[in-house]
Structure formats: C-alpha cells, structure tokens
Amino acid sequence: GSCDIGIIGMAVMGQNLALNIARKGFQVAVFNRTASRTDELMKRVEKESIVPTYTLKEFVASLKKPRKAMLMVKAGAAVDEFIDKLLELLEPGDLIIDGGNSFYQDTERRIKKVEKQGLLFLGTGISGGEYGALHGPSIMPGGHEEGYALVKEIFEKAAAQVEDGPCCTYLGPRSAGHFVKMVHNGIEYAFMQAIAEAYDLLRKAYRLSSEAIGKIFEEFNQSEIASYLIEITAKIFKVSDPETRKPLVELILDQAEQKGTGKWTSQTAFDFGVPTPVINQSVIARTISSFKQERVQFASLWKNKEAAPINFDEQHKEKIKDALFVSMVVAFSEGLHLLKVASQEMQYGLSLPEVVRIWKGGCILRARMLNQIQQALQNGEGEILLFSPTFLNEIQRRTPKLREIVALSIEKEIPASVLSTSLAYLDSWKSENLPANLIQAQRDFFGAHTYQRVDKEGVFHTIWEE
Ligand code: 2AM
Numbered sequence: 062g063s064c065d066i067g068i069i070g071m072a073v074m075g076q077n078l079a080l081n082i083a084r085k086g087f088q089v090a091v092f093n094r095t096a097s098r099t100d101e102l103m104k105r106v107e108k109e110s111i112v113p114t115y116t117l118k119e120f121v122a123s124l125k126k127p128r129k130a131m132l133m134v135k136a137g138a139a140v141d142e143f144i145d146k147l148l149e150l151l152e153p154g155d156l157i158i159d160g161g162n163s164f165y166q167d168t169e170r171r172i173k174k175v176e177k178q179g180l181l182f183l184g185t186g187i188s189g190g191e192y193g194a195l196h197g198p199s200i201m202p203g204g205h206e207e208g209y210a211l212v213k214e215i216f217e218k219a220a221a222q223v224e225d226g227p228c229c230t231y232l233g234p235r236s237a238g239h240f241v242k243m244v245h246n247g248i249e250y251a252f253m254q255a256i257a258e259a260y261d262l263l264r265k266a267y268r269l270s271s272e273a274i275g276k277i278f279e280e281f282n283q284s285e286i287a288s289y290l291i292e293i294t295a296k297i298f299k300v301s302d303p304e305t306r307k308p309l310v311e312l313i314l315d316q317a318e319q320k321g322t323g324k325w326t327s328q329t330a331f332d333f334g335v336p337t338p339v340i341n342q343s344v345i346a347r348t349i350s351s352f353k354q355e356r357v358q359f360a361s362l363w364k365n366k367e368a369a370p371i372n373f374d375e376q377h378k379e380k381i382k383d384a385l386f387v388s389m390v391v392a393f394s395e396g397l398h399l400l401k402v403a404s405q406e407m408q409y410g411l412s413l414p415e416v417v418r419i420w421k422g423g424c425i426l427r428a429r430m431l432n433q434i435q436q437a438l439q440n441g442e443g444e445i446l447l448f449s450p451t452f453l454n455e456i457q458r459r460t461p462k463l464r465e466i467v468a469l470s471i472e473k474e475i476p477a478s479v480l481s482t483s484l485a486y487l488d489s490w491k492s493e494n495l496p497a498n499l500i501q502a503q504r505d506f507f508g509a510h511t512y513q514r515v516d517k518e519g520v521f522h523t524i525w526e527e
Contacts, residue, residue: 062090062121062122062123062124062125062126062128063088063112063123063125064088064089064090064112064123064124064125065082065087065088065089065125065129065215066082066087066089066090066124066129066130066131066212066215067089067090067091067092067114067120067121067123067124067128067129067130067131068082068089068090068091068092068131068132068133069091069092069093069117069120069130069131069132069133069134069143070093070132070133070134070135070139070161071091071092071093071098071099071101071102071133072098072133072134072135073191073194074133074160074187074190074191074194075091075093075133075134076091076098076101076102076105077191077192077194077195078131078133078160078187078194078195078198078219079091079102079111080102080105080106080111080195081194081195081196081197081219082215082218082219083106083110083111084110085215085218085219086218087110087215087218088109088110088111088112089110089111089112090111090112090114090120090123090124091111091112091113091114091120092113092114092115092116092117092119092120096115099113099114099115100113117146117147117150118150121147121150121151126152126154126155127154127155127156127181127211128151128152128155128156129155129156129158129211129212129215130147130151130155130156130157130158131157131158131159131160131185132144132157132158132159132160132161133160133161134161135161136161136162136163136164136167136320137163137167140159140161140163140167140171141171144157144159144171144174144175148174148175148178148180151180152180153178153179153180154179154180154181155180155181156180156181156182156183156205156208156211156212157175157180157181157182157183158182158183158185158202158208158212159171159182159183159184159185159239160185160187162186162239162242162243162246162320162321162322163184163239164239164243164321164325165184165236165239165240165243165325165329166236168184168203168204168235168236168238168239169235169236171184172184172204172205172235172236176205181204181205181207181208181211182204182205182208183202183203183204183205183208183209183212183238184202184203184204184235184236184237184238184239185200185201185202185203185204185216185238185239185242186200186201186202186238186239186241186242186243186245187199187200187201187242188201188242188245188246188420188423188424188425188426189221189423189424189425190425193221193423193424196221197219197220197221197222197228197422197423198219198220198221198228198423198424199220199221199228199229199245199419199420199422199423199424199427200216200219200220200228200229200419200423201229201232201238201239201241201242201245201416201419202216202229202230202231202232202238203231203232203233203234203235203236203237203238203239203240203241203409204234204235204236204237204238205234206231206234209231213231216229217229220419220422220423221422221423221424222422223418223421223422225418225421226418227419228418228419228420228421228422228423228424229419230415230418230419232409232411232415232416233404233409233410233411234408234409234410235407235409236407237404237407237409237410237411240329240400240403240407240409241400241411241416242322243322243325243326243329244326244396244399244400244403245396245420245424245425245426246322246323246326247322247323247325247326247327247330247337247340247395247396247399248340248392248393248395248396248426249290249323249425249426250319250322250323250326250340250343250344250347251339251340251342251343251388251389251391251392251395251479252288252290252388252389252392252426253290253343254342254343254346254347254478254479255339255343255384255385255388255389255392255479255480255483256278256290256291256294256385257346258470258476258477258478258479258480259381259384259385259480260274260294261475261476261477262381262466262469262470262473262475262477263277263373263381265473265475266368266370266371266469266470266473266475267370267371267372267373267377268370269373270308271298271308271310271311272298272299272308274298275295275296275297275298275299276295277378277381278291278294278295278298279295280378281295281382281385282295284382285382285386285429285430286382286385286386286389286428286429286430287428287429288389288426288427288428288429288430289424289425289426289427289428290425290426290428291385297309297310298310314353315350315353316350316351316353317346317347317350317351318347318351319344319347319348323340323343323344323347324344326340326344326396326399327340327341327344329399329403330395330399333399333402333403333406334402335395335398335399335402335403336395336398336486337395337396337398337399338395338482338485338486339388339391339392339395339479339482339483339486340392340395340396342478342479342482343479345478346476346478346479365474368473368474371469379462380462380465380466381466383459383462383463383466384459384462384463384466384467384480384483386430386455386459387456387459387460387462387463387483387484387487388463388479388480388483389428389430390430390434390446390447390452390455390456391447391483391486391487392483393430393431393434393446394445394446394447394452395486397413397416397417397434397438397445397446398444398445398446400413400416401413401444413438414435414438414439417431417434417435417438418435421435433451433452433455434446434452436451437449437450437451437452445490447487447490456487460484460487463480463483463484464484466480467480467481467484498512501513502525505521505522505523505525506523506525506526509522
C-alpha cells in the first residue's frame with residue numbers, strides 16, 4: 062500500500078482529522094463501518110490524498126509498512142472490536158493508535174494485548190472539537206515511544222502551532238496520553254461551569270440581557286481570562302433563533318449532558334488521594350441539572366421570590382472577571398496536582414511544562430493564562446500551582462472579589478457551587494489549622510482509630526466515655 066496512515070471511524074472528528082492530515086501532504090486511507098460516511102467524506106476532498114476503503118482487509122492493504130492504523134471510533138466496545146480485528150490483519154512492528162476519549166485503564170489493558178503480539182500502540186487524546194480536528198488540534202499521545210517516532214511528523218504537522226512549536230509531544234508510556242486528556246477534560250468541565258455560574262449571576266442578580274452578557278464576555282476575552290471557552294461564550298450570546306428571534310441560548314433546555322471524562326477525572330482523583338473539589342463540583346452541577354422535572358417541582362413547592370435586581374457597573378464586571386480568574390487558576394491547579402501525583406504513581410514521567418505547552422493551542426482549554434502557568438512550572442515553582450510565587454500574588458489580590466461574588470450568590474440564592482468551591486478550596490489550603498482534630502477524636506471515639514497529638518510524639522487512644 063501507499064498510504065502514510067489510515068483512519069478508522071468517519072464521524073465528524075475522524076473525517077476532519079483525515080482532511081487535516083491529507084492537507085499536510087500525507088496520503089490517508091479511511092474506513093468506516095457504515096460506508097455512507099466514507100462516501101460523505103469523499104465528496105469533501107481532492108481524490109488521491111484520501112483513499113476510501115470498504116473492508117478492513119482493503120484498509121490494511123492500502124497502508125505503507127510499518128502500517129499506522131488510527132481509531133477515531135466511539136470509546137468503549139468499538140475500540141476493542143477494531144483492535145481485535147486489526148490484530149488479525151496487521152503484522153509485528155505495525156502501529157495501532159486510539160485517538161478517542163478512552164478511559165486510561167482501558168488503554169493500559171489494550172497496550173498489553175497489542176504489545177504481546179509484537180505491535181505498537183499509542184493512546185492519544187485529541188482536543189479541539191470539529192474545528193480543531195480540521196485546522197489543528199492539541200494532540201496528547203502516550204504509549205510506545207517507537208510508535209510515536211512513526212507518526213511524529215504526521216501528528217506534529219497536523220497539530221495546532223503556537224510560538225513554541227506544535228501542540229503535540231510524546232507524553233509518556235502506556236496510558237499517559239489518555240490520562241492527560243482525561244484531566245484536560247476535567248479542567249474543561251470546571252471552566253465551563255464557572256463561566257455558566259457567572260452567566261447565571263449576570264442574568265439573575267443583575268437582570269442583564271443576553272446581549273449585554275455577550276458584550277461582557279467579549280470584553281473578558283480581551284483580559285487575563287482570555288480563552289477559547291470565554292470566546293465561544295461571547296459568540297453564543299450573539300446567536301438568535303431564526304424562528305422566534307430570541308437569543309438561542311435562552312431557548313436551550315437547561316439539562317447538561319456528559320460523556321464521562323469529567324466523572325473519570327474525579328473518580329481517579331479520589332483513587333490517587335488528590336483533592337479536586339472544583340472539578341468534582343462541576344460534574345455534580347451537570348448531574349443536578351439533569352433533574353429538570355424535579356427542579357421544576359421543587360421550585361414550585363419552595364415558592365421562590367424574585368429579588369430586586371442590582372445595578373451593574375464596571376466594578377461588578379471586574380469582580381466577576383476576578384472571580385473567574387481565580388476559579389480558572391484553581392481548576393488548573395487541581396488538574397496539574399492530579400497529573401503530578403498520577404505521574405509518580407503510574408510512572409509516566411510527565412513533564413508538566415510540556416503538558417501545558419501543548420494545551421496552549423488547538424484545545425478547548427487554551428487560555429492566555431497558560432503562558433504564565435507554563436512559566437511557573439518551568440521555574441519549578443511549588444508542588445501546587447497555587448503556591449507558585451507567580452500565582453500567589455495574582456490570586457491573593459483577586460480572592461476578596463471572588464469572596465464578594467460568592468457572598469452575592471448566597472444572598473441572592475443563586476447557586477454558584479463551583480465559584481464557592483474554588484473559594485472553599487483556597488480557604489482550606491491557607492488554613493494552618495483545620496477542624497480535622499475533631500474528626501480524629503470522633504474516629505477514635507467510635508472506632509478506636511487512634512490519633513496523633515500536636516504536643517508530643519506517638520499514637521494515642523482514649524476511652525472517651527465509660
Ligand atoms: P458508524 O458510522 O458505522 O456508526 C462515532 O460513533 C464513530 O464510531 C462512527 O464512525 C461509528 O461508525 C463508529 N462506531 C461506533 N460504534 C461502533 C461499533 N460498535 N463498531 C464499529 N464502529 C462503531
């Protein structure tokens with residue numbers, strides 16, 4: 062065969078990635094279970110650069126050796142099915158790449174299976190949505206380093222480009238790539254929820270119109286919180302429904318869905334003993350939103366009263382921006398903390414400055430503040446980003462504003478659980494004393510779990526009650 066790489070799975074991400082790679086001068090074989098999607102893609106391209114195939118055998122035969130077969134199919138069973146089928150058709154030395162959002166433990170299992178047969182495997186996170194896939198995503202590969210060498214040129218050319226290089230680098234062995242992508246998505250959940258809460262305050266506490274809110278986000282996107290998610294938020298408020306002419310966002314049912322990457326981040330953080338409350342809370346917020354009917358019912362039982370709106374001025378705008386800044390830094394800090402601990406536990410050997418570098422373009426998390434974060438990590442400032450001298454001042458200066466915004470949400474009875482959790486997280490870290498002494502006493506009381514003392518060495522147990 063003559064193709065430099067083959068892609069299986071011609072949903073939008075797969076199609077766009079194939080087009081992107083083909084445009085960079087590579088020949089790409091494509092395959093999809095349902096042939097119509099392959100045909101759909103072929104209508105979008107100059108022939109030659111993309112070779113449609115209609116059986117897996119034909120797909121494999123069209124690939125140059127060592128063959129590179131990339132899966133862009135739905136995470137889960139479909140990935141296992143294709144790996145099994147490919148293992149029958151490929152040869153030792155060939156490479157299988159999983160470009161989906163696979164759970165890292167699945168990737169651990171798959172890589173063992175693939176390498177047992179002498180083939181190479183890469184578990185690769187890809188972020189950037191449809192647009193990114195076509196114009197340059199952030200690519201997060203992990204697995205066999207020899208495998209990466211086979212696709213380095215293709216991936217690095219297909220990836221988004223920023224001033225310090227392509228947004229793609231080999232991250233580490235086994236599931237390192239999928240782990241990093243999972244955490245990326247966890248942070249993404251937190252950003253989205255923090256932004257949504259800011260929106261909720263703007264519309265409910267200040268009673269601003271969608272149009273006015275859109276303008277505020279547009280301004281935010283010229284500030285230190287400039288980021289892809291702020292940018293698309295500003296754009297969303299500009300779109301109106303063609304039928305009713307109302308802002309479309311106001312007509313969208315307030316039930317958030319999830320595919321699991323945020324939940325996995327939280328579950329994994331619990332497994333590794335890393336506190337990620339803001340990420341956890343953003344998963345919970347989506348889950349609560351899904352109980353729409355129940356919320357409607359409870360709201361009518363509760364008989365909410367509408368509070369009088371507050372006048373909105375520049376100061377309020379600054380406060381909300383500062384609150385978002387702190388929440389965003391906290392979300393990054395939590396995610397990076399998890400990556401740091403996981404890298405040790407899983408022996409990924411992750412370079413956190415490199416992780417942050419490849420998040421600077423292409424991906425959903427791209428944000429102006431990543432430059433500073435990268436700098437702080439390169440300087441080796443602190444185990445936890447919050448502690449870095451670079452961010453300490455930035456956060457300390459803005460936290461009183463976050464506190465005011467959280468106080469406002471409480472007073473106005475508007476849930477802002479991610480913003481308030483960001484604050485509680487900061488307040489916990491900066492507490493020299495937490496009430497865990499009482500927890501220890503309770504544990505010792507009912508379960509003889511023992512405790513340590515602040516004034517002397519040793520392990521103690523007390524008969525608290527005769
Ligand atoms: P389809 O077009 O044949 O449905 C995203 O859903 C992509 O994953 C699509 O390309 C889809 O193929 C593919 N996919 C999902 N489940 C699959 C399965 N069990 N077997 C093969 N392909 C699957």
